[in-house]
Amino acid sequence: MDALQDLLTNLVPIVQILGILIGAYLVLIWAASVLWAYRDIRRRSEDVSVQVLAVSLVLLLPFAGIPLHLILRPPQTLAERYERELEQEYLRRDIEEKYVCPECQRPIEPDFILCPHCQTALRRHCDACHRVIDLTWSICPYCGTDGAHASRQAPTIPATSYPALQRAEEISRS
Numbered sequence: 001m002d003a004l005q006d007l008l009t010n011l012v013p014i015v016q017i018l019g020i021l022i023g024a025y026l027v028l029i030w031a032a033s034v035l036w037a038y039r040d041i042r043r044r045s046e047d048v049s050v051q052v053l054a055v056s057l058v059l060l061l062p063f064a065g066i067p068l069h070l071i072l073r074p075p076q077t078l079a080e081r082y083e084r085e086l087e088q089e090y091l092r093r094d095i096e097e098k099y100v101c102p103e104c105q106r107p108i109e110p111d112f113i114l115c116p117h118c119q120t121a122l123r124r125h126c127d128a129c130h131r132v133i134d135l136t137w138s139i140c141p142y143c144g145t146d147g148a149h150a151s152r153q154a155p156t157i158p159a160t161s162y163p164a165l166q167r168a169e170e171i172s173r174s
């Protein structure tokens, strides 16, 4: 019986110390969770009342406050939201500006060579590979043909030679 009494009197301070350590550990985790919630909500909302609400939730409901905060917090951080808005803005601008006639501003398809509304030349066909290329490109990026060279040469043929050529063709056909 004495042995048991001795064991208990020895055990009590150990249990007390353990209790204090566990208590201190829990307080530390709780304080850290409050700090984390404070930092987390500041990244997600600029609204002071939302920030106070989130921090007091974790502060007043130790441990249970964190899962509640995870459920209730805004799903996106401010940086993520800003990034997404920027992305959507770029996307919208891209769609709006890319496929519109530069002359009449009416919608066109990206592979049109003429605007169907005002007949403005938008692109041209490569002389060699017949793919649609930009008017401003001096060379065809698909086959390497010097497009600027071809278009520079075209106007040097006198206009009067065309009827003559046609006539020559008609004669050779008949």
Ligand SMILES: [Zn+2]
Pocket (backbone or CB within 6 Å): 101, 102, 103, 104, 105, 106, 115, 116, 117, 118, 119, 120
């Ligand atoms: Zn047009």
Ligand SMILES: [Zn+2]
Pocket (backbone or CB within 6 Å): 126, 127, 128, 129, 130, 131, 140, 141, 142, 143, 144, 145
């Ligand atoms: Zn080509």
